[in-house]
Each structure stands twice: as C-alpha cells, then as structure tokens.
Amino acid sequence: MEAVLGKLEEYGAVLFGIGFMAPLIAQSLAAAGLAAPFGLPNIVFGLAVGITLGLVAKWRRRWL
C-alpha cells in the first residue's frame, strides 16, 4: 500500500498533467476557437503539453 502511494506521489504531477491539464488545454483551445499546432488533435496536443509539464514538475519537484 505504502509503495503504491509512494509511486502515486512520485508521479502525481504527471498524472495531473494527463488527468486534468490535457483535457483542460484541449477544451480551452476549442472554447477559444483555436486549433492545435501541426494539425494535431486538441487532446493529443493537450496530452503532449500536460505530460511534458508534469515531467518537468516531477524533475524540479515543484510546479513553480
């Protein structure tokens, strides 16, 4: 149990990037009438940004 929670905490920022940031970015683009760059579907772009920011946060151990 502790090991699972430890992993969840360790990857929490990445999971947040996938679970919340990705659809938030995709839906924000759609709401603003913008298209994702390189012809990517909005959600793919959202996932790319969300996972990247999550990994950076995991590496820096903070978002800001």
Add this chain to the structure above:
Amino acid sequence: MNAGALSEDLNARYRREESAIAQKYMQRFPWEMVVWGLGNTLIWMSLWPLVFAGALPLWAGFLLSTLCCTLAYLPSHDAQHQSIAKKGTRLHWLNELVGHFALLPLVLPYKIAWIEHREHHANANDPELDPDYCFHGKTIWASLWNATQSRQPWAQSEIVAKVLERSNASNIKQAVIEALVLRSGYYLILAVLAWSGFAIEAFFLWWLPRHLGYTYITTCLGWAPHFPYEETGRYRDTRAWKSPIGTVLSLGMEYHQVHHLFPRIPLFQTAPAYWELRDLLERHGARDDRPDAPAHLKSALQ
C-alpha cells in the same frame, strides 16, 4: 515593560485577570460559525448544478466559488479548537461536522489541519518548528511567493511529514488515511470532470478558487498577524494590528493575538475580548502595532 520585567506575583495576577475576562467570551455558543461553516459549503456545492444547468454563468460561479473557498477555513478553525463544543459534550458531533464539512471546498483534511495547527500554536514564529513559518516574508509579495512554494506538492508533503514526526497526537494514522482519501477523491473528481468535457468548469469552480482562497487565507491568517516573524513567546509571537483593508476583509485577524492567548474564544468574540483585555496585555508587553500603541510594544523590525 514586558512580561519578563514583571514580578512572578504580578505576572500570575495579571494572568488570572486575563483568564477571568477570557472565560466570559468562551461561554456563548458560536451559532454563527455553525451556520457559516455548513451554509458556506452548501452554497459552494449548489454552484455546480447551477452552472451545469446554465442557471448561473461560469464567471459568476467562479467569483462565488472563490468567495466560498476564502470563507471555508475559519469555521473549521474554531472547530479545531473545539470552540463550538468540547469533546465529551452533547454537541461535540456538531463541532466535528462543522470542522470536516466546512473544509471541503479547500480539500483540507480536518484532522491533519488540527495536528498542524496545534504545532503552530506551540511553536509560533519558530523557523524550524512552526509549520506556518512557510508564510513568512518581509513584504506581502515575499510571503505570497513563500506560501506558493510551500503549496507545491512535495514541499507540502515535507511540511506535513515533519509535523507528523514530531506530533504526539493519538490519531495520526486515521488522519493520514482521511487525508489520502480526501486528496485522491479531489484529483479523481477533477479528472473525471475533465475527461467528461467539463475541464473548464472544474478549473473555474474548484481548482482556481481553491488556490485563490488558500492564498487569501494564508495571507490574512498566517502572514499578517505574525509579521515580521521576528519574535516568539506568549505575548510576542502574534500582534494586534490595524488592517488597511478593515476587520472584515482581513477575516477578523486584527485580533488574532487574542486567539493565540485564548484559542477557545470563538472568532466573533476576539474583538470585544481584545478591547477588554488590552490594558492587561499592555502590562504584559504584548506586541501591539495599532497606531495608538506605545512604541515599546511595537514589533521589532530587523
């Protein structure tokens, strides 16, 4: 004059007089905190169906949610100190209900909040031992930055872990489980909403208001009454002060000193208690930054 300059007898006499006054303000049942604590969370909950049904625009929902999040902590704060009803009394269940329920918008686990808060009271302004020292700062901007840094996931875990290591609370295991369930539930709800097409609503009704509310609360409750974080001790770790934005907008924290001296005095009673206690506090050398306070009582700014 300060507490150290008083003779033991005089010190004890003033303490007894202070206690007698404080006791008066602990007698009345703080019904307004019960209504505030339960009502605020119910209003916050009602924003969701109202926005989802289109009865309330999202921008209005965002503003109201931010207000609700900002107001979410104080009723629970009174409950943490059992100001609503002490353990073993008939209404203690109501005290605990308010404590837990009021904090839902902030996703702050009640038991962990209390364990941390107890450490704050015991060690206020101690850079090593006070968990709220993370809100310190020579300016409001420095405090905002420090508070933001302390809310980063790993920093927050470290602060809580440090407190739990030192704490002698008997309910740590239960408190940790409750905290994990609450936090996991929050992130799960955000993810489910986001992947169901409601990410923007979740962001503006919960994620952002929660952070804005936290920021306001930590500035008013953490930073302002303890500024400049230079002194410790019963009469010097908090201060009486005059807020430039008034008593209401500073969440009643001009009288936070009374709360530290007598934590069971409910929030709404701290102002009248302060004015009745002021002369005695002055004799004890209590820190006072109000404009009419004598110079020797003011905060020592380094």
